[in-house]
Amino acid sequence: MASRWNDDPVVITVAPTGAEVTREQNPAVPYTPEEIARSTAAAAARGAAVVHLHAREEDGGPSGNPDHFVDIVGRLERSTEMITMVSTGGAVGMSVEERVAGLRASPDLSGVESGSLNFGEDPFITAPATARAIIDRADSSGIGLEVEAFDVAHVLSAVRWLEDGILRPPLRVNLVFGVPGGIDPSPEGLAAMLRPLPPDSFWTVTCVGREHFRMLGLALLWGAPGIRTGLEDVIYLSKGVLADSNAALVGAAAELARSVGRTLASPTEARSLLGLPGRMTAGPSGDDA
């Protein structure tokens, strides 16, 4: 019988900063564009092929300033081969204009929420019309899309949008576990999120909080095309040990992948696995990240 293990190299995404985690919780959280780019480039050297980006103000508050995204993406394009992705989830309470600020940086990919949920104590709302406007905007700029799904209904919406031609194939979905208000991190949760997906979807697993590495391990064994780590998702390397960098978290995720027989996708391999065109520019030429 043919092997059903996924022998494709796994694509590691690093989420270096997010919108919620602060330096009071972990001093390694990068804030300025230069810090974010530097921390991300170091994570790329440990095996991250994709970066999921948020921007911050200097005081650490979440930022909807397009200039910050342009600065970060520019630095990364000059210093790495990474695939750049901007969040359009932003932070709870941001306006839609603030949430789409990153599209101005012409990244390779944009995230898009396919539904709403309670994000801890706060409602995190993405109406269908808002999501469709984000999809149109990304599409018309030649930016690919990755759906951010926090529960089963979000996956179902993404599949419906694919069937209706609102999203173009290939379907890329980040399955997010562990947000209070979203699906729980568990084998049953993963099975439920995977059930609606067409077989040729590119899916990746993110898990916020304590079960982070356990869910990444489960995903790797289950054949996940991608996994995500970084200080947006987890501040500890292991119980009671703060991660001192995004690179350390990517290093740990890479080790986990290798320990279960998976190899790591280079940025070039990741482009092909994600169904993205090759890079237009010449690639890294400087060291200003």
Ligand code: KMH
């Ligand atoms: N900060 C959260 C409210 C995303 O990037 O698309 C939304 C978030 C998800 O982080």
Ligand code: ZN
């Ligand atoms: Zn995010």
